[in-house]
Amino acid sequence: MLKQFLRELEDDLDNAVEGKHRRLVVISGDDPSKVGEAVKEVLLLYDRIRYRRDMEKGTVLYMFHDEFEDAKKIKDIVKAGVKENRKNIELSINVYEASKKLLGSTYQGLVLDLTHDLRPNDVGRLVEVVEGGAPVILIVPKWEEWDTRITLFKKLLTVPQYPEPRHVFITWFKRKLLAHPSHIYHADKEEIIKQEKFESPKWVPKRPEIPEKTRFPKKLYELALTQDQVNVIQGIEWLLGRKKSHRVLTVTADRGRGKSGAVGIGLIGFVETFKKSKGGFAKVIVTSADPIGVQTLFSLAMKAANVLGIKAKRVEKKGYVYELHGEGWSIEYWPPADAAVKSADLVVVDEAAGIPVPLLHKIWKNHKRSLFATTIHGYEGAGRGFNVRFLPALKNDKKTELKMIHMTEPIRYAPGDPVERWLYDSLLLDAEPAKLDSEDLKAIKEKRLKYLKLDPEWLFSEEGEGVLRQLFGIYVLAHYRNEPDDLAMIADAPHHTPRAVVTDTGKVVGAIHLAEEGPIPEDMIDELLAGGKIAGNIIPDRFLKHLRVRDFAYTKGWRVVRIATHPDVQGKGIGTFGLERVSEEASERGYDWVASGFGVTAQLLRFWLRSGFIPVHMSPDRNPSSGEFTILLAKPLNEKLRSLIMEANRLFRRRLVMALHLNYRDLEWDVAKLILETDPLPVQPDLKVPRFHPVDLDRLWIYAYGPMTFEAASDLLYRLSLAYWSQPKAWRPEVDEEMKIVLITKVLQSKKWEEVEEETGIPFKKQTAILKSFARKALKHYWGIEDGGKGVSKTALDAFLAFRGRKLLDF
Template sequence: MTSTLDSLSTRALQSLQVELRHAGERRLVLIEGDRNAALNWLAAELPFLSADRGLWVSTKADSPLPALHVATPAQARIWLGRELDLLVWDGFSGNPPDGLAALAGTLAAGGLWFWLMPPLTQWGTFSDPDYARTGLDQAIEHPFAERLAKILSDAPDVIRLKMSEYVSAGERSVTSADERASATINSELSRVRDELSRRRPATVFCVDGGPEQDQLVQALVRFGLGRRRRPLVITADRGRGKSAALGLAAAELLLRGRQRVLLTAPSAEQVATVMAHARERLGAQLQSQSATQLTIVSGASLTFLLPQQMLADKPAAEVVMVDEAAAIAAPLLQRILLGWPRVAFATTVHGYEGAGRGFAVRFRKQLDQHTPHWQERTLSQPVRWAASDPLEPLVFRLFMLAATSQGDTQQLAPDPLPVLEVERWQPAQATENDLAEAFGLLVNAHYRTTPADLRQWLDDPAAVSWRARMNGRTVGLLWAQGEGEFSAPLAQQVSLGLRRLRGHLLAQSLALHAGLPQAAQQRSLRITRIAVAAPQRRRGIGQCLIAAAQAYATAEGFDYIGSSFGGTPALLAFWQRQGLQPVRLGFSQEASSGEYPLQAVRGLSAAGERLVQDLQQRLGRHWLVLAGRQWVQCQPELMAGVMRSLPAGPQPDAEDTRDLQHFAIGHRGFELTLPALQILSRCAGAADWLTALQPAQCALWCRSVVQGRSWAELQRENLCSGQRDAEQQLRLMVADWLEPG
C-alpha cells in the first residue's frame, strides 16, 4: 500500500479539504464498488486528513483508521448536536435514511463524507442490511434507493470513485490498482478544486454567527432576565447556530447573576456544542467543569439533565433551555413548560428527529393555552457552512427534508368548489415534484414523518395509496398496507407472545393484546397515514379517501379495515364517522404525541364483523379494571367517547339502585357507592348521558369514578375545590340520572 502514501490523490485530498474549509463548503465522496478495495484505499488516504473529529459508521473491527470514533448505523442519531470533520459511512453495513440525513448535517465546513456503496446502477437490487429491520427485505424492487442513485448520478458536486474499475480480473497487483485509483481520484479532485477556484469568495469563510445569531443571543438573555411565563421558541434549519446561541446565552445569564440554568435534550451528547460555547464564553470565570456541568466562581452553574431526570428531581432553576425539543415526548415538554418560570425551546425545522414543523404546529396549542405571551425566533443564515455549500441542498433533496405541499397554503374559493378527484396512486412512479408535494403533505399533517417513512412508502410491496386532487394540486393522501393472513399455528404463537413478525402492526397488536389469534389470521388493510391539506379540511376529503380504501378492501376480499392513531376525542369521532369502532387503547402514551394509541376497525366480511364484535365485547368487559390502572392520564373526553361505542354492561340491580339513591340524597359515602357508580358508568344509555353533561362534569365523573384519581388530583385540575365539593357534584349527577323521564 505504500504506493499511495505519497500519491497525487493524497495531496489532492489534503488540498481539497483546505480549500473547502476556506470556502465554507463540504463534499460527498461516493466510493462505489468493491468494499475491500474501498477500505484499503481509505486506510491509505485517511491518515493524511484531519480526522480528530471523524466518525466511522460500521463495525469497529473494519474501521480503516483506528483514530476514528465508531458508531453503528442504528447509533447515528446520538451524534446529533456534535460537529464532524470526517464522516465515513459503510453502506454495506446498512443505510437507515434518518441516520444518514442526521449525520450529514454534523459535518462542518471543510468536511468530507465518504460513503461506501455498490455501483449506483445496482442500488435498486442491493440487499441493504437495514431492510430486515422494517420488513423491506421481502421487496424485490427498491424505488427509494433507485431514486437516491439517480439524484447522485446527476449531482455535479458529488465526487465519485469507482472501485470496481480499479480492482478487475485483469489487474496484476494491488499496487497497480492503487495507482489507477490515484490517477482517477486526482483527476476528479482537480475538477472540484478548479470549480472552487473559479468561484472563490473574496474572503475566507469563518465560523461566525453573524448579526442574526447575535440578536438571538440577546433575545435569550432578555428572556432569561425577564418576566416569568413568557417562553421562547426557537426554530431553525440545522447548521444555523441555535445550539451555539443557547450556550453563549446560558453563560451570559450566569455572568449576569442567574444562579442556576438547566439544560435538557434527548441525550448529553446532543448538547456538546451548547456546553462548548458556554465554556468558551465563561473563560476565566469558570471554576469547575464536566461534560454535564459548568460552575463559575460565584457558585452559579449550568447543568445538563435528561428530561425524565429533571422532571423527577424538580431542581430549582431560574431558566431552563430545551435543545432538540422535537425529539422529546410532548407530555414531557408540557410538564417542563409548566414546571419552571422561564423555559426556552429550540428545535430544527426539518427532519429526521421529529419533523420540527409538526412540533411547532402541535406545541403552539399548548403554548397558547398555558402561556399566551410566548415568543418565537427563527434563524435562517447557516453558520456551520457557507450559503454556497452544495452538500446541504443535496441531502435535503435526497431525503426530502424540505418537502412542502402547495395544497397546505392554497385557499380554494368556497363556491363553487373545484371538482375533487380521488385516484389510486403509486408514489414510487411519481415525478419528483409530485412526490415532494405529497410527502410534504404527510410531513405537515403528522407529528413525526421522517425520511425512513418515505423509504417505507416507496418500497413496501404491501403498500397501497390514494391521492385526492383539486385544481391539479394534491390536497389529500391515504397510505395503507395489507396485513395478516397468518397461518393458524403462527397466529396462535403471535397471540401468545411467542412470535413477532416485522410489520403487520395492527393485526399482531390485536391478536396479542386481545388474545384473539383470528385478528392475525384474517386479511386486513391498515390505514398507515391519512393527510388533508389544512385549508381544505372539513370538506369531506378524508371521508372520500377512506371510502375509496374501503371499496378497494371489500373488492379485494379483506376481512377488516383499521387504523392505529394517537387517541384524541376529535380523531376518535372522525374515525367513528367512517364506520370504524375503537377496539383497543394502548397502555403507554406515545412519545411523539403524548397520547394513548387507539386502534379502530370496521368489519368488511362476515368473519371480520364477528371479530370486531368480539374485540369490542372484550374491551368492554375489561374497561373498568384497566381504566384505573393503565389509563389514569387519558383525557376524560376520550374515555367517554370510547365507552359510548362499547357494548353496554349490565344494568344496576335493585341493590345497586338503592345505593345510588342513598348516595344521591347524601346518606351514603362515595367509596361505599363506588361499585354501583362504576356499574352505572357502563350500563345502557350511561355513555350518552355522560357525553351530554357539561365538559367539567363529564371530566369529574371519568376522573373519579372510572379512572380512580384522588381528590387532590381533581382539585389540581380545577374540577373541584375538595372532596366535599366533588362528592356533592357527583350526587347531583346521580340524582339527574335517577330522575324519571
C-alpha cells in the same frame, strides 16, 4: 484513470477549502482492494492539500459495518495507508450503531461505507457533522448493480408475507448523486462515472458583534461562533424578565446552525444570573424526544461553565449526560411528559418538532418561562409543523410574551454548501406542500377531489417527483415525527402503499401511507399468543396478544400508518374523503378490515370515530416521549369481522372502565368519554338493575337526600358509575353531559375536587350537587325510590337480618 480522477478532484477540493464548502466523492465497486486503494488515495490527496495550506490537524470520521469481511478489509487498507503516509489528518473509526452519539461533533472529513446498507437517517445525521472544506466520501457497491442489492435496511422493511423488498430508493439516491456536483469513480472498472466541479466563492468569516450591555458575562458571548448564536444567548437573557403570565422564546433553524450549542451556553448565564437576582436555587429542565438530543446542549453548557470558572458536576446514565449541577443551580434532563408537570424556573424543549403539539401546550401553560428550539428541516421531526400548529397559539395568547429567533448561518460550513443542497434534495428534508390558489380552494369547497393510487416506482421517478414532494411535504408539516427513513419505507417496504387525495386542479391536499397486514403464517400464531414477536403486522399481533382471538390471525387488512391533510385546508373533509376511498379500495381487494394506531387526543379520536372506526385497545401507560396513550381502532369490512371487532370493543371498554382509577387515572376525560360512548354492545348486556344490599340502598338514600358526604358514600357512587357505563343504554338513567364528565373524573378516576375543577371547569359546589343529583336519579330509575321523608328500610339492622345468608352480588 484514478490519477486523472484525483487531478480533477484536487482542484475542486482546493477550491472547497477556499470557500469553506464540502465536496461529494463516491467510490463504487465490489473489489475491496481496489475500493480501499481509491478511498485511501482520496484521503491522502486531501491530507496533502491541508498540509500545503498549513491547516491544523484534522480528523476524518470513518463509518462502517464491522460484521462484514469486505468492509473490514476496505477499512484496514484505508487505515494502514493513511497512517503510513498522512501528515495532517487522522482517522476516527466507528460503527453505525454509534451514529447517534456523534450528534453535535465536528469532523474534518467523512467516509461512509454504504456497501451493505444505506439507511437514510444515518446519512442525514452523519453528513452534517462535517465542516466546510472537507470531502464527504461514500463507498458504494458496483454502480450498475447497487439498485437491487439487499441492504440491512431493506431486510428490516420486509415481513413474513412479503420477504422480498422493492428496489426503488437507491435508484432515486443514485439519480440525486448524478444531479448534483459530485465526483463518482468506479474502482472495479477504473472508470470515471461523473466528475463535476463546484465553484465556491472565497469565504470571509464574519466576527459576531457582542452587545454593549449584557446581564450575562461577556465571556459567554465570546463562545458564540455566529451572530445568530449571539442573538440566542441574548434571547435567553430576555427570559429573565417577566411581565405577563408566560414568557416564551422560540428558536428555529435548519440543521447545523448551532442552535443547541447556543442554548447550552445561554443556560449557564441564566442559572448564574437567576440565582443571584432571585436569591435562591435556579432549576432548569431540558427535554427532547430522546436524551441523545440534548447532549450537545449539555456539552456546551459544561464548556461555558468552565470558561466562567464555575464548578459543575455531571450526572451520567449509560454514557449520556442527564444533569449538570453546581452550587445553587441544576440543569436536568427529563422526558417530555415529566417535563410538562415538574416545577422549574425555565423549561427548555430541544427539537420541539419531535414532540406532539398537545404536550408542547402543556409545557407552555404549566411554566412561567419556556424555550422551544426546533429544526425546521431535518431528521428529528417536522419543524414546519411546529410553526404551523404551535406558534399561532403562542402569538394569539394575551397572557404570553413571545420572542422569536430564526437562525440561518451554518456553523460548520459557509452558506450555499453544495453537499447540503444534495442532502436536502435526496432526503426531501425541504419538501413543501403545494401552494394553493383560489381555484384550488374552490375545488376543495365543491368537493372536486380525486383519490390517487400511487406506484412507488413512478412516484420516485423524474415524472412523479413533483407529486412525491407535495405528498412528503404534507407529512413534514402534519406529523411531529417524520424521518428520512420514512421516505425509504414508502419506496422499498413491499407491503407499504402510498395514496393521495388531489384536487381536480392537480394539487395534492391529502397524504395517506398504508401497510398491508395479515394473515399470520400458521406456524407463528401460537408463538404470538405466547408473547412472541413478528415484523410488521401490528394489528393482528395486538388482537392475538390482548384479545386472544385466534381467528383474527387469518384475516388481512390495511393499517393506516399515516394520514395527513394539507395544513391550509384542514377540517374541510379531505381526511374523511381519503378514509372512505381507502375503505372502498380495501373492500375491493377482499380485505377484512382497515385499522390504525396513534397517540390519542379527543380531536383525533373524533375524526376516526366519524369515519366508522371502533376503538379496540389502548396502551396501559403513556409514551414517555409523546406523553400520549396509544390507541388502536379498526373498521370491519364484512359481517364476520364486524362481530369480532364489536366484541373486541366491548372487552376493551370493560377493561377501561375498571382501570380508570389505576392505569388511566390521568387519561383526558374527553378521550375516556368518547371511548365509553362507543358502545354498540353493552359491557354487561344482562345488567338491568345494579344489585345493592338494602343497607347500601339506605346509605345511598341518606347520601342523596340527607347530610352524608360523598366521601362516606364513594363506594356506592363508584358501583353506580360502573353500572351506568356498562349496561345497555335503554336501561340507564338519563344524565346530562356534565354529569357524565363528573362520573368519569371524580368517581371513576378518583380525582381530587380541585383537579376535576381545573380540568373540566366544573366548580367544587357544582360537582357535589351533580353527584347528589345522580344518586337521586339512580334511586328513582332502578328502585323507584324518591324522597319520602323516611329511609329505605325501618333500620339498617332489619335490612341486614332480612338479607343475611343471601348471595350479595355487586355490579
